[in-house]
Amino acid sequence: MYIHVEKLAQEIRKGAASVDMVSLPNYGWSVPGTLQEDLLSKMSAPPKSDAPLITSNDLAEADAFVFGFPTRFSMMDAQFKAFLGATGGLRRTQQLAGKPARIL
Template structure:
């Protein structure tokens, strides 16, 4: 893929136990793919919990989205990272993956590359913004450029009539007891985030 002229490659890397983050990731990929000259790829990070534990947690089987290895990150021009919240921080599975990127950190191969964040929590006040804030430290040590969506989503950012996840830091959803799925408004915000970061990544690559 590196020999295709003017192609901007974005990696959408996520961890999803019950599928909520994965649904956002799929919509984010669609948004990125809507930008001409951008190739968007979905990747999962490895699961760290034993199968018997996942069974007790009633976690569904993983999708067939490929599992990424740390060194493959260097192939991308930009990233959007997605994960559920665990006590106001990213899930341990995603943190374990970041902990395995020491080789990339030593060589700073990800420095200067744009990155965004999206997330899922069980409830309002469940840590969506703190999850984003604590995740930014991972980007900083790699020299990546955090790209929030700000209020570029427009009126959807101010809708008070519907339950809606997400914030200026990135798209998000509320899972509740697991039965609630991302709403149409949340999916629209995810599509917007994909398009927004893809556009910025393409501009940065073109200016390099």
Template sequence: MVAKVYIVYYSLYGHVEKLAQEIKKGADSVEGVEAKIWQVRETLPEEVLGKMHAPPKTDAPIITPDELAEADGVLFGFPTRFGMKPAQFKAFLDSTGGQWRTQALAGKPAGLFYSTSAQGSGQETTALTAITTCSPWYDFCAHWLYIWCWYVRDGASEGWKPLRYRNFGRGWLETAN
């Protein structure tokens, strides 16, 4: 039997999307795991995105709440917005009321990954506020994975190195492009 892992992300500038792609590579390398990348719907108008110099969205499919319930496990990824997940991701999670009512997500393991622009940019509170959004799902929330560490770009190479270890989530520190 193949375990379906959904990697669901929101990415304004592409940093979180890069993380999602790397996570998919890792998940796909595990025998018996099939990973699929999804993005949540953009809520900002094109005019605003243009003023923000946001690149075009990729062709990753837009997930619906019903599709979320098809996964055996889920990893959620998003950038930090003032110590919280962005409104686009919250809007998606808010749309899962039907799955909460039917317990369609109960018992599914879930985890987080996210990106911040600086150390101390709400890294800890981003994970904590994301978890509270899912607390009504009870069993779903009870299976969150807490096995993460921070990474930062190593200026001497193109690689990434551990920034420091914490129990709050997998974080990525992205400096200016």
């Protein structure tokens, strides 16, 4: 995860935690990567976040979402696209219906 995205997420998290009756897990999540480690090192990619990897089940259990990701040519990154693509079962069964979502 890029540092600026992680910092924005931490600030949003602080704001949400300051609201009465809002319960948050003690961490944020990261999506699984799609590139091999040797390729990442050749690209001088930033170090991976120590945040746990999110799963479709985590989305099903959450009440709301705030997603953050770096953009490339004004598009979300491939890793996040792949993660969203893997949530088709949740959408088919309406498990995400009515849950507020935001993008930072």
